[in-house]
Amino acid sequence: MALLDKFNALRQASAAVISDIGLLPFGVGFDAILSPTEAVWRGRRVVMLGSNNYLGMTHDPDCVDTARRALDDWGRGSTGARPASGTFSLHRALEQDIAAFFGVDHAMLFTTGYQANLGIIGTLCGHGDVVVLDRDSHASIYDGARLSGATVRRFQHNDIGSLRQILESLGPDRASNCLVAVESLYSMLGDLAPLTEIAAICREHGSLLLVDEAHSLGVFGPSGAGLVKAEGLMDSVDFLVGTFSKSLGTIGGFCATRHDIEALRVAARPYLFSASAPPSVIEGARTALARMEAMDAERARLLANADRLRHGLAALGLRVTAGTGPIVAVMLDNLVETTCFWRDLLEEGVYANCMVPPATPGGVFLIRCSVSASHDDSQLAEVLAAFGRALERRRSVSDAAATVAR
Numbered sequence: 001m002a003l004l005d006k007f008n009a010l011r012q013a014s015a016a017v018i019s020d021i022g023l024l025p026f027g028v029g030f031d032a033i034l035s036p037t038e039a040v041w042r043g044r045r046v047v048m049l050g051s052n053n054y055l056g057m058t059h060d061p062d063c064v065d066t067a068r069r070a071l072d073d074w075g076r077g078s079t080g081a082r083p084a085s086g087t088f089s090l091h092r093a094l095e096q097d098i099a100a101f102f103g104v105d106h107a108m109l110f111t112t113g114y115q116a117n118l119g120i121i122g123t124l125c126g127h128g129d130v131v132v133l134d135r136d137s138h139a140s141i142y143d144g145a146r147l148s149g150a151t152v153r154r155f156q157h158n159d160i161g162s163l164r165q166i167l168e169s170l171g172p173d174r175a176s177n178c179l180v181a182v183e184s185l186y187s188m189l190g191d192l193a194p195l196t197e198i199a200a201i202c203r204e205h206g207s208l209l210l211v212d213e214a215h216s217l218g219v220f221g222p223s224g225a226g227l228v229k230a231e232g233l234m235d236s237v238d239f240l241v242g243t244f245s246k247s248l249g250t251i252g253g254f255c256a257t258r259h260d261i262e263a264l265r266v267a268a269r270p271y272l273f274s275a276s277a278p279p280s281v282i283e284g285a286r287t288a289l290a291r292m293e294a295m296d297a298e299r300a301r302l303l304a305n306a307d308r309l310r311h312g313l314a315a316l317g318l319r320v321t322a323g324t325g326p327i328v329a330v331m332l333d334n335l336v337e338t339t340c341f342w343r344d345l346l347e348e349g350v351y352a353n354c355m356v357p358p359a360t361p362g363g364v365f366l367i368r369c370s371v372s373a374s375h376d377d378s379q380l381a382e383v384l385a386a387f388g389r390a391l392e393r394r395r396s397v398s399d400a401a402a403t404v405a406r
């Protein structure tokens with residue numbers, strides 16, 4: 001049973017968290033989703049502050065309508081991978097929409113954003129190549145690099161000097177045949193990549209650049225096209241990867257590029273060997289992409305909501321990471337403090353994400369909040385009041401501990 005025994009340490013760690021705080025942060029299940037910003041947990045309403053529903057698009061009536069119609073017209077699933085029976089006119093239409101949206105010639109859909117990184121990075125690169133990653137990259141970027149069999153080099157997070165050093169150390173031949181992969185808005189700390197500088201260094205060394213816009217699509221830039229477009233870098237970015245599971249409110253991934261990647265349709269294993277997304281998802285995503293372009297008011301509201309939360313939490317005396325987008329992370333000191341605070345917050349009616357090492361960069365402990373344009377003023381006030389009460393609980397516990405120690 002050695003295969004199972006190696007999970008004993010994880011089992012014990014989970015059991016210890018449950019015995020300390022009464023529930024497991026990664027095991028929360030909701031009884032119902034009431035709206036983009038409210039859910040039911042253990043029979044009570046909670047404000048959702050932990051989803052990536054940046055534009056509230058999960059419940060957009062137009063998207064729901066088109067998804068429902070596709071369900072009626074096409075059935076529930078494709079039951080096949082794209083190269084076999086899983087390509088419908090809808091999949092091709094969405095690929096054309098994405099290519100047109102980004103002004104490039106090629107777009108390739110994947111069933112999830114995770115698979116998009118796996119399929120693009122893992123297939124473009126191979127043994128003998130080099131993938132250079134920002135150290136804080138998402139697991140899907142790491143896993144794509146691993147799948148490729150290429151040599152993986154990591155540069156310090158958002159550190160241009162560190163990137164430059166690695167590319168220079170590779171020498172001109174290898175540097176000009178390597179893939180640099182970064183995110184534009186990092187999902188843990190909510191900070192932005194210095195894309196303009198990164199693109200300039202890649203150009204200087206002839207390296208290809210992949211940018212994962214998972215969290216910035218729909219949030220930044222003209223028509224919500226993301227940071228690459230906002231910074232005028234479409235010509236400098238070779239592969240733009242994105243997901244439908246955040247601002248677009250459904251599931252799916254894509255790569256948009258000016259390079260001819262059509263051959264990857266018969267080479268990328270995550271594309272070749274996994275069923276394509278169901279028609280309802282594809283049609284919902286198409287409508288969401290079109291809706292997203294016209295959502296400037298929601299984007300302004302989203303960023304204003306994030307600012308309000310950021311300032312409100314700082315005013316309560318919490319340490320909030322610097323950031324400009326919808327991810328607002330509060331830093332705490334250790335595992336016990338973070339899990340207790342997270343539980344208190346949930347009991348006070350707010351679900352945020354509890355993020356602890358090894359999932360976090362630099363071993364930080366975070367309560368990670370994701371704001372939505374759909375949060376209204378009263379919900380934000382409710383959230384800040386709940387944080388205030390959770391802080392009070394923490395203070396009374398430490399006061400009691402200090403009294404006992406005396």
Ligand code: PMP
Binds near residue numbers: 114212214215252253
């Ligand atoms: N890239 C990044 C940067 C992400 O944060 C995520 C999801 N958390 C993904 C890719 C994967 O997206 P999906 O949920 O569509 O698999």
